[in-house]
Amino acid sequence: MGKTEFCAYKASSHHKVLMLLFFVILCLSFFPPLSSSSSLSFDFYTGTCPAAEMMVKDTVRSASDLDPTIPGKLLRLLFHDCFVEGCDASVLLQGNGTELSDPANKSLGGFSVIDAAKRVLEIFCPETVSCADILALAARDAVEFAGGPNIQIPTGRRDGRISLAANVRPNIIDTSFTLDEMAKVFTAKGLSMDDIVTLSGAHTIGTAHCSSFNDRFKLDSNGNLTLIDSSLDRQYAAHLTKMCPSGAIDDSVTVSNDPSTPLLFDNQYYRILLEHKGLFQSDSALLNDERTRNRVLEFANNQDSFYERWAVSFSKLTGIGVKTDDEGEIRQSCSLSNNR
Ligand code: HEM
Missing domain, CATH: 1.10.520.10 (Peroxidase; domain 1)
Structure with a gap:
């Protein structure tokens, strides 16, 4: 390639890069990102409703x-x-x-x-x-x-x-989901494998109905326990059968997700997982997969680390697909749309 040819080639490739850049900027301005959480702000109500x-x-x-x-x-x-x-x-x-x-x-x-x-x-x-x-x-x-x-x-x-x-069904996770199935739903919301582990830590408080976990074990008429999900601790399963009598068709019975500190938002959930006492199959899955196990161990050993990651993952959760500016409305009553 001669000197002039080389310069012409350089100029044309330079031109192509500029064109590409222009095209990307144009695309970005026409197609905003899926989640518009960037329009949220920390002082949104300062002028209109400071309290x-x-x-x-x-x-x-x-x-x-x-x-x-x-x-x-x-x-x-x-x-x-x-x-x-x-x-x-x-x-x-x-x-x-x-x-x-x-x-x-x-x-x-x-x-x-x-x-x-x-x-x-x-x-x-x-x-x-x-x-x-x-x-x-x-x-x-x-x-x-x-x-x-x-x-x-x-x-x-x-x-x-x-x-x-x-x-609802395509977006809400069932307790029977594998980690891959969970990851698919979380990824579609912009959440990572780490976010699954962190946000599942919410199960350190609250309760569950027997029907949410009693498919993990079976009690025959002679009182013999069969573990259907072998990732559950046998003794804990036996305890759960007592908490959920008669197969707990009766939906009034609830069990604490974290029986040791049921009202406390601590890292006890992860310690329970280590003891194979996670209440849902989807909880146990976090310990049993090498992609999530290290985080479970980290949070079980270090509550501050859980809290730090919680702040990040919770902020991501509350920013999913938000409507801002002229989208949606401000409802007068939370259970009813304004123009019903
Ligand atoms: C990862 C997949 C998840 C699955 C499969 C799952 C499933 C469930 C189920 C089946 C229950 C019990 C419902 C009942 O029987 O009454 C429950 C309770 C609960 N879940 Fe999850 N959950 C998941 C993730 C989350 C996340 C991300 C959060 C919040 C950040 C969360 C917060 C809670 C809380 C606080 C309770 C207790 C509710 C109460 O006390 O009324 N869960 N979950």
Whole structure:
């Protein structure tokens, strides 16, 4: 290649790079990222409702003082909201065929706390604070009141208008899922394998109905125990059969996810996993796979490390598919869309 040819070649490749750059910028401005959590901010209500976070916190505090099962309920409610249609309070909408009517959402609770916070906020800051933000803040506060880390999360989420039972199953994880199946759902939400381990740590508080785990063992008419899931400790399974009599068809029976410190948001969940006493098959899966085992060990040995990662993973969870700016609406009542 001669000198002029070389220069012409360089100029044309330079030109191509510039064109490519221009194209990428053009694409980015036309197709915003899937999650618009960048529009959330830490001072979103400073000008419009400066006491918003305090009002939510006070409501969660009073409710949790009266009923210590509230933190677990709020945390799970947030998870089921964010995984279906993003964190847009779609799980709160009542009516025929809404997310709430799917069996996976049957045992959700904590709705009255969100409604109570919304009522207070509608008095002091009408039509300003979204139910999606109230739920995210309430779950954040629930962790703190259960003794967990106190973290800051940005606000500015708006409430969704769509809530369909059909969207629940493809997005909510069943206890029978393998780690790969869980990872598929989490990855689709922008969450990693580490986030699965960390967020599953929520099972350090709260309870479960027998039907959520009694497929892991069987008791015959002579009282002989058969372990169907060999990753469960046999003695613990025997204990669970006593907690869940007659195969626990009766759905009124609940068992603590973490029996040693059921109300405390600590790292005990990971210690339980090490003893093969994780209540769900999906919990045990975290210990039994080399992709997640080291994190389980780390969190079991170091609560600060769990808390640090929790802050990161929880912020990611509360940023999934959020609606901002002119998307969605600010509901007047959390259980009903404005233009119903
Ligand atoms: C990784 C997959 C997960 C599966 C398979 C799963 C499954 C379940 C099941 C079956 C229950 C018991 C429901 C019942 O019988 O009443 C439960 C309870 C709970 N889950 Fe999960 N969960 C998962 C992840 C999460 C995440 C990411 C969070 C929150 C960040 C969470 C928070 C909770 C809480 C706090 C409870 C106790 C609820 C209460 O006390 O009412 N879970 N989970």
